Amino acid sequence: MTQKTRKFLDILATLILGLSLAWAFWSFFSGEVIFDLIFNDPQGFKNYLLGLGPWSVVTYVAAVMLEVLIAFIPGWFVYPVGGAIFGLGKTIALVLLGNFLAASISFWIGRKWGLPLLNKFIAGRHIQKFNDFMEHHGTLAIFLLKLNPITSFDLWNYLAGASPISFWKFTLANLAGITPLVVASTFLGEEGFRLAPQALAFIFLATLLYLVWLLVSWPFSRNRQK
Numbered sequence: 001m002t003q004k005t006r007k008f009l010d011i012l013a014t015l016i017l018g019l020s021l022a023w024a025f026w027s028f029f030s031g032e033v034i035f036d037l038i039f040n041d042p043q044g045f046k047n048y049l050l051g052l053g054p055w056s057v058v059t060y061v062a063a064v065m066l067e068v069l070i071a072f073i074p075g076w077f078v079y080p081v082g083g084a085i086f087g088l089g090k091t092i093a094l095v096l097l098g099n100f101l102a103a104s105i106s107f108w109i110g111r112k113w114g115l116p117l118l119n120k121f122i123a124g125r126h127i128q129k130f131n132d133f134m135e136h137h138g139t140l141a142i143f144l145l146k147l148n149p150i151t152s153f154d155l156w157n158y159l160a161g162a163s164p165i166s167f168w169k170f171t172l173a174n175l176a177g178i179t180p181l182v183v184a185s186t187f188l189g190e191e192g193f194r195l196a197p198q199a200l201a202f203i204f205l206a207t208l209l210y211l212v213w214l215l216v217s218w219p220f221s222r223n224r225q226k
Contacts, residue, residue, distance in 0.1 A: 009108075010108075010112070013104075013105050013108045016101070016105060017069075017105050017109075020062065020065060020066060020069065021069075023062065024066050024070070042080070042081050045063075045078070045081050046081045046084060046085065049081070049085055050085065056085065057086070057094065060082055060085075060086070060094055060098075061094050061097055061098040061101075062098070063078060063098075064078060064094065064095050064097075064098025064099060064102070065098045065099075065101055065102035065105075066102070067098075067102075068098070068099055068102035068103060068106065068154050068157070069102045069105065069106060069154070078095075079091065079095055079181075079182055079185040079186045080185055080186060080188060082094060082095065082186065083185075083186035083187070088183075088186055088187060091186045092179075092182055092183060092186055095182050095186070096175055096178075096179065096182065099174070099175070099178060100171065100175065102157075103154075103157045103170075103171070103174050104167070104171070106154065106157035106158050106161065107157055107158075107160055107161035107167060107170060107171075108161060109158060109161060110157065110158040110159060110160060110161020110162040110163075111161040111162065112161075114158055114159065114161050114162025115127075115162045117162075130163065131163055131164050134160070134163035134164055134165050135163075135164045135165070138160065138163060138164075138165035138169065138170070138173075139165065139169045139170075139172070139173045140173070142156060142160060142165070142170060142173035142174055142177065143173040143174075143176055143177045144177070145177065146173070146174055146176075146177025146178050147177040147178075147180065147181075149181055152177070152178065152181070157170075157174070160174075
């Protein structure tokens with residue numbers, strides 16, 4: 001990538017991020033779509049989109065992007081609402097597009113400012129271990145983290161940007177990891193609102209058991225390697 005292309009992408013990402021955040025603040029303080037997202041009002045979100053006509057598609061993608069960029073906006077009801085309005089296939093495409101755009105911006109932020117920030121708070125040897133791990137196992141790690149709703153934090157997008165993993169490896173792992181949840185929650189639609197607590201409880205329990213097994217078995221695997 002040439003210096004000119006990199007500079008253009010930096011300006012484009014900054015512009016998209018600035019416009020998105022400006023729209024988010026305006027929408028929140030106007031009591032509109034971002035307000036509905038933050039305060040878990042799927043019906044209000046649905047009614048708002050239905051009133052936009054053809055602009056509902058653009059607004060929906062923007063809402064998905066902000067759900068990814070701003071960690072405390074819940075995404076679990078965004079997908080079913082889209083399914084109820086746009087249908088299964090179109091919603092999946094819109095969600096993946098919005099997630100790709102937002103994750104790309106997060107990755108760019110992590111690559112541009114993440115490593116200098118980490119160096120201020122974390123010892124160099126730990127950062128080196130993190131970089132070595134991400135270089136060799138980062139793609140699989142991102143995929144598994146995003147596959148599990150309990151560990152599918154948007155923070156990983158920023159940390160991946162601060163690591164040596166390539167943008168396209170991260171992108172493929174990220175999209176592959178989130179797709180099953182997107183498909184399932186969109187397919188379930190409004191029924192997903194009722195099932196979400198039970199499903200998350202089961203996933204949480206499975207994750208906890210896996211972590212316990214990992215912590216118990218890890219010392220034995222280390223001894224066998226020695």
